[in-house]
Amino acid sequence: MSWSMTKQSPCYVCKVRDVAEIMQALTIARMYGLSVITHGAGHSYTDAALNTDGVIIDVTDMRRILSWDPQQGIMQVEPGATLRDIVRVATPDCWWPPVTPSTADATIGGCVAMNVHGKNAWKYGSFGEHLLSLTVLLASGQTLTLSPISHPELFRAFVGSAGLLGIITSVTLQLQRIPSGYVDICVQPAASLGEILRIFQEEQAADYLEAWVNGFASGCCLGQGIVTSATYSAVYDDASLQIPGPHLPEQFKGRLARWIGTIYRPAVKGSVRTANGVMYKWSKCWGRKVIRQRSLFRSTYYPPAVFTTYRALLPQGTETFQAFVPSALAERLFNEIIRRSQENNFIPLWCIMKRHRQDPFLLSYQVDGFSLEVNYQVDPRTAQQLRKMLLELMDLVIAAGGRFYLAKDSLLTDIPYRRSVGDTAVETFLHLKQMYDPEMLFQSDLFHRVFQTSLR
Ligand SMILES: Cc1cc2nc3c(=O)[nH]c(=O)nc-3n(C[C@H](O)[C@H](O)[C@H](O)COP(=O)(O)OP(=O)(O)OC[C@H]3O[C@@H](n4cnc5c(N)ncnc54)[C@H](O)[C@@H]3O)c2cc1C
Incomplete structure (x- = not known):
């Protein structure tokens, strides 16, 4: 176990090698009254894996492949294993992750915690739909193995919960058969x-579809x-x-x-x-x-x-705005997003469109419809105006039944978030958080931005 500080925002970083070291880190954090969040490869565009003035537990050294069954395509990995690690082992046996984001360096823990999607989201759904089980470490120190059958409610809540219910310590995945390594x-x-x-x-x-x-x-x-x-x-x-x-x-x-x-x-x-x-x-x-x-x-x-x-x-970076909207409204809303951006002189540098379907997870951002990801160049002189325009567009999208993705959206706060995923989902999530993490050990900057006001 090693400790250091982050450069951008003050967080204590604890790099762990196994579950025993995670337990030690939790004990030390408690001793100093600090909250904790797990950190994968840090590929989320947002503050999901940051915890200003608190502790970050970096699990990227926990990256062993624990088991691999090339007959059934079932793999168990530690949470810090990356998609690259998985495909290196599975592809020679003609297996491939059924859902994958566009970076091979995201960790499997990060993929579960954000419930990532790929260019086949309308066909294969989200990452969580292909999990056989998860082993998680709760704030109490208890270890649980969750599957859609053994603990349906907690499983549906853990997937996509941005590390706020506990730490994923292993993941068992069902991979997909592929005829070859070509498309x-x-x-x-x-x-x-x-x-x-x-x-x-x-x-x-087709197996994958994407529009630029x-x-x-x-x-x-x-x-x-x-x-x-x-x-x-x-x-x-x-x-x-x-x-x-x-x-x-x-x-x-x-x-x-x-x-x-x-x-x-x-x-x-x-x-x-x-x-x-x-x-x-x-x-x-x-x-x-x-x-x-x-x-x-x-x-x-x-x-x-x-x-x-x-x-x-x-x-100076980029600002990403990815709106997930129902099919019937996609054309109108996406035209509006691009048109208003141009009118305000915020020309999107690149825009990506994908198709999606609903999934069963508690804090799901997926809809039966489409997403448009729009990326703007950030200029500190106009950053406030850009933010104002995006907040107006966010309002429009949420009013139309749309949603936003916690891994890529930095603008959401508690009220629009509640309006988008619904009061029931947020209340159920907070109830589970109260049950499994009553002392609020697991916190992140995203937690303060999106959930904390709901707790007052
Ligand atoms: C170039 C690029 C392309 C991308 N393309 C896509 C895409 O096509 N589709 C898509 O869905 N996403 C995409 N993403 C987003 C990315 O896939 C997700 O943000 C993913 O979660 C990143 O994984 P990570 O290991 O970097 O996690 P981090 O960013 O480090 O953490 C993400 C969240 O997971 C939590 N977490 C991490 N590990 C654990 C654990 N072991 N236990 C509990 N919680 C944990 C963290 O607390 C945090 O809340 C892209 C990102 C990049 C940089």
Whole structure:
């Protein structure tokens, strides 16, 4: 066990190697009257894994694969194992995580605690739907193994509870059979959001669907974008089942990415506008229904160098606004989000659309519908106005029955959150928190922002 301090906000960080060390960290935190939150890879865009003036328990060294059954595709892992760790073991046996976000470096504990989704959310639901069981450490020091059958209520509450009910110490997952490590990709241009929705409907047989929307396109071109569908390829070869290594050495790629980011920084908007236009034209040239084969790994996960470029390109960071809305209202609301952004001169640098379905979890953000993720460049001089506009849009989305995702949304506070997920869900969650964590040991900055006023 080792202790340190975070750089940005003052938190004590305790890096643990096993459950015994977690117990010791909890004892020390209690002795000093400090609250605690678990920390995975820190890939949430928000304050979910931060605990200002409290303790962060970093479980990233608890990353063993505890068991693997290549016949059944069942794997048990420690919470700090990453998706990359899992696919490295499972892919050679033709298994793959049924639900995965776009980063391979998220931990499995983090994926459960935020109940992540992927580009197949309308078909395979959210991460929690593929869990066989979870072992959790409660504030009382008791260890429980939860499954959808043994403890249905607590299981449904733990998944997606952002680490506020206890610490996940192991996860048993059901993986999905894949015919090979390739996907067949098809790219289609769409002239409007309506056309994107129509293509999503037509391409329901695909395994993955995602639309990139050009935030710069306005007027009659508003909502123009590209839909990419991917289907597991039937073409098999052994090489496809190995996790591809980097084409170039990581260090060189990192330096190159930083250099590209720094060069383009002064002209970021102009460069992204041009890139958007070129991509749209390229998608038209690609030719409808032309299918290309690509590595499943590379088509699922962003390479780490992309983040280095973003950081160099956008040193003040980005603000993300991801609205999940019912199908019938998606076109109108998404058009409104893009149109208002443009009117207020906050042109979204990149926008991603996905399709979703409801899931059974207590604090679920999933709806039967679509999500649009809009990313803005942050400029400290206009950050207040951007926030004001996004809060107005948030109101609009919630009034329409929409929801927001705690891993990516930094704007939600208790009242809009209650309006979006419902009083009953919040009250049930707080009741369970009172039952399993009566002294409020587990707290985070997100907890104070989204839940605490509800407790007063
Ligand atoms: C490039 C990028 C792409 C992304 N794409 C997607 C996407 O497509 N879909 C999507 O859904 N998300 C996406 N995300 C978000 C990301 O997948 C989630 O935020 C995920 O939770 C990150 O995992 P982590 O290990 O970094 O967790 P952290 O960010 O460290 O923690 C997240 C939450 O989990 C809790 N937690 C972590 N470990 C445990 C544990 N062992 N026990 C209890 N609680 C725990 C923390 O307290 C915190 O509340 C993306 C993020 C990035 C950076």
